[in-house]
Amino acid sequence: WNQRARSWTASRGDCVALETVVPGQRCRVAGMVRRLWLDPEGHTIEATISDGTGTLRASWALTEPPRVDIRPGAGLVVDGEARIDRTAGLSMVEPVFEVVCDPEPNLPFLRDPRRA
Numbered sequence: 732w733n734q735r736a737r738s739w740t741a742s743r744g745d746c747v748a749l750e751t752v753v754p755g756q757r758c759r760v761a762g763m764v765r766r767l768w769l770d771p772e773g774h775t776i777e778a779t780i781s782d783g784t785g786t787l788r789a790s791w792a793l794t795e796p797p798r799v800d801i802r803p804g805a806g807l808v809v810d811g812e813a814r815i816d817r818t819a820g821l822s823m824v825e826p827v828f829e830v831v832c833d834p835e836p837n838l839p840f841l842r843d844p845r846r847a
Contacts, residue, residue: 736763737783739806749785752813752821759810760787761831764803769793779819780807788819789826806831 739761740746746761762780769776777790778801789809801807811826 733781733783735783736781739763740782743808746808749782749787749821752785752787754813754815754821757810757812759808761806761808762787764801764805764807767801767803776801778807780809785821787813788816788822789828790822790824792825801828801830 740748743761746759749760749762752758752760760780760782762782764778765781765786766779767777771793774793775790776793777788779786779788781787787809789807789811808829808831809823809826810828811823814822814824816822
């Protein structure tokens with residue numbers, strides 16, 4: 732699994748490896764979704780991604796049900812400011828994202844509606 736994630740993310744020239752991310756700086760990373768958590772009471776969704784070199788937890792506030800297919804095994808590209816969270820480690824809050832339905836470099840993906 733890690734080899735597949737590493738191969739797919741390395742093929743994307745527009746992203747940096749998670750092991751090279753500097754907290755406090757904006758970056759664009761790609762990884763495969765390892766864990767997905769939806770908290771209907773807290774109105775948040777969290778996705779933990781791995782690129783084979785590290786992991787990152789991305790979280791978003793939910794104002795309505797999600798309209799994209801973020802699921803375990805899917806590819807996810809996130810763009811935002813990296814932070815260190817004392818419980819989650821490397822994280823991003825409200826990053827712009829792209830969901831790659833099948834994480835292969837030449838397949839189409841869904842875009843975050845906030846991206847123009």
